[in-house]
Amino acid sequence: MQYTVTENRALTAQVFRLTLMGDTRTFTHPGQFAQVQVPGFYLRRPLSVYDWQPAEAGSMTLVYKVLGEGTRALAGIPKGAVLDVLPGLGNGFQPELAQAAKAKAPLLIGGGIGTPPLYGLCKALLRDGQTPAVVLGFGTAEEVILQDDFAALGVPVYVTTLDGSAGRKGFVTDAAETLAGSFDYVYTCGPEPMLKAVYGLCQRHDVDGQFSFEERMACGFGACMGCSCHTKYGSKRICKDGPVLLKEEIIW
Amino acid sequence: MVDTRVTLSGIELSNPVIPASGTFGFGQEFRDYYDINILGTFSFKGTTGEERFGNDTPRIAECTAGMLNAVGLQNPGVEHVITHELPQLATFFHKPVMANVNGFSIEEYVRVAAMLDAQPAVGWLEVNISCPNVHGGGMAFGTSAENAAAVTRAVKAATHKPVYVKLSPNVTDIVSIAKACEDAGADGLSLINTLLGMRISLRTQKPILANTMGGFSGPAIFPIALRMVYQVARAVKVPVIGMGGVTTAEDVLEMMLAGATAVQVGAANLVNPLACKEIIEALPQAMEKYGIQTLTDIFGGAWK
Missing domain, CATH: 3.40.50.80 (Nucleotide-binding domain of ferredoxin-NADP reductase (FNR) module)
Structure with missing residues (x-):
């Protein structure tokens, strides 16, 4: 899905705040993440979501750290650019439990x-x-x-x-x-x-x-099994069954 | 209206696009993005006799125009696939599915194949003798013509369904292995599986993947895959399913010109969950652009 960059500014030397306009209705919980396609890089970057306004013409604000070439390139994306993003991924924090x-x-x-x-x-x-x-x-x-x-x-x-x-x-x-x-x-x-x-x-x-939790992942939506981990309730995918695990299920 | 239908061992597909095993799970994750009944079929997650967790993480590394994976055949085991995954799949997918069969011994391949043979939802068995990420199984069977033939023969004896053998590109002569499988009774061949590769982190100065090496996939491998499909399809009489870096409808046409009867799409699904939908929707237009009325007409068109 396509999103328009309305803000991409530095909070510190390495951390940036990225606000995107577009359909954010798939977000249900804080702690869910978004997979951002950075032009020129094959895999998407899973980025954490700071806040969002759920609407068809909604907005989401992501905060990311420049860790490698992909996030460095992302930091150079100007306001007005269009990015392909998969929003609303993972379970997120569940205060209702x-x-x-x-x-x-x-x-x-x-x-x-x-x-x-x-x-x-x-x-x-x-x-x-x-x-x-x-x-x-x-x-x-x-x-x-x-x-x-x-x-x-x-x-x-x-x-x-x-x-x-x-x-x-x-x-x-x-x-x-x-x-x-x-x-x-x-x-x-x-x-x-x-x-x-x-x-x-x-x-x-x-x-x-x-x-x-964090893990290197490919798809971000549960298909590739790239980010599996052991839990007390069996193997789970950090991207789909996580990233949030309950204390009772964690195996270190 | 162009005709996108193809036939694999007597079963007609509405189009040649098939998500590749290991990139599509058991279909569930893609339902949120589109109705997967538009697919020709899909090849489900590689299944072994017992449940497997797979390799340690990191299992994924990025490359230029592609990725490495070293998942290591994580799957819930054939019994769970039959009692849980296939009944679940039947609620939202109404076409024959391709069952991806794996093993660490010929006996295991046979047992998994026989159990999946009994499932009405399964249209074809795709026997994976080419997983690069497990030790003692997978690719060990796919890198020798004798072993590949032995697995093929044993699985054929255990099933009435068409058997497609999935070949490894990590060999000196893929044609000789393809022919050995054909001679042993394979009804078709799938190629290519991933190419063995690795990346090293400059920060840690160690391999990125916990498994050190992994399978390289994505558009970067398309020319290699296309070449191997061309070589194998010309040398055998059985149908070939072409795969490796396929990302667009044009890639599908190239694969078919090289001699593929149908085409699988792998890594593209992981980058864009809508990849197969977009390819299927773009296919008629791409055919019209190149004056192709009937897709089967271009089969092996590049040979002459």
């Missing part, structure tokens, strides 16, 4: 380029009457993204950086540990070592949660 729906004060933990999907989620949780808090972790102050966006939603935002150049020095789990007792559910997206540390945090404090 029994355990999650019971939560009153969920903690959203994002690491680096894993933070964008938590924004749409945070809005959804606020709509549901929950009172989320957010912990965002980055390498350095120069890499911090979306802190103001979350703050504008009126939720507490705790930033950590590895070098201490912004917020608290250390990992997201260091900050989350100090909040233990104040949250009753966890949603998280970020690099796998971080997810594993967050899993440990959940174990220590007996809190349930949903974890969004």
Whole structure:
């Protein structure tokens, strides 16, 4: 499907915000992703969705990091250009699941380029009457993204950086540990070592949660079996059955 | 109105376009994008005797005009295919399907073939002796004429359905293997499977794929596939299903001019879920453009 670029601007040296106009009705959940065809590259790039307005003439905002030649080329796409995109892929975060729906004060933990999907989620949780808090972790102050966006939603935002150049020095789990007792559910997206540390945090404090994973993929819609992983409920495709797995099903 | 019909071993297809095994699952994922009954048929996910998870990830790497995969025949096993996938498929696909048969021994090929032979929804068996991503099976059977003939003979004895043997391009002389399969009773041949390739990450300085090597597919391999289809189709009497990098209706016509009776589309489905629909819709126009009234008329047209 065709989408028109209305915004493609840098948030940091490497992270860009891309807004596309077009049919966004296939989105149902925050944490779903979009597969973007970058002209000149064979496979699509799976990018995380920051927010969207569902409509036939709707819009979606993706936030992506330049990691290789494909995303570098994407960063050079001007406003007005048309891109071929498959939107609304994957399961996304599911706040409606029994355990999650019971939560009153969920903690959203994002690491680096894993933070964008938590924004749409945070809005959804606020709509549901929950009172989320957010912990965002980055390498350095120069890499911090979306802190103001979350703050504008009126939720507490705790930033950590590895070098201490912004917020608290250390990992997201260091900050989350100090909040233990104040949250009753966890949603998280970020690099796998971080997810594993967050899993440990959940174990220590007996809190349930949903974890969004990343994997190299080809199709993004469940056909190629390129991104399979083992779970306690059998093999799952990160692109179709994920990217969000429930804490109870994860095998590290 | 142009005529896009072709016939594979007595079964008529409304058009020659067939999604290739391993790029179309059991059809389910494509239903959200279009009515898959417009397809000639499709070849379902390569099925083994037992459930397989396949290789570790990463299983995918990008290349110029193509991709590598090292999935490693992940599938739910033949029993689950028969009890779950085929009944499910029957609710939304109403044409004979091509069953992709795999094994790690001749006995396994025979067992899977015999079980799928009993399924009314199965029109043809496509025997994959060319998977490059598994050890001890797959391509091990497809790289020797004797082994390829032995699998063909054994599967033929276990089924009444037409048997298409899917050949590996990773051989010195594909024609000799094709002929060995024909002599052993194959009703047709499918070619080519993926080409063995690899990529190395400059960042880690290690292979990108956990399996080190994987199968190369996509438009980059089209000229190689076309050449092999041309060579094999001229040398055998049985029908050949041509595949390898097919992306457009024009590619379909080229394959048929090279001697393909029908054409499979693989990697293109993974990049664009509508690829086969778009090819089928573009085919009549492409035929008209080149003055082709009846598709079967161009079969092997490039030989003369």
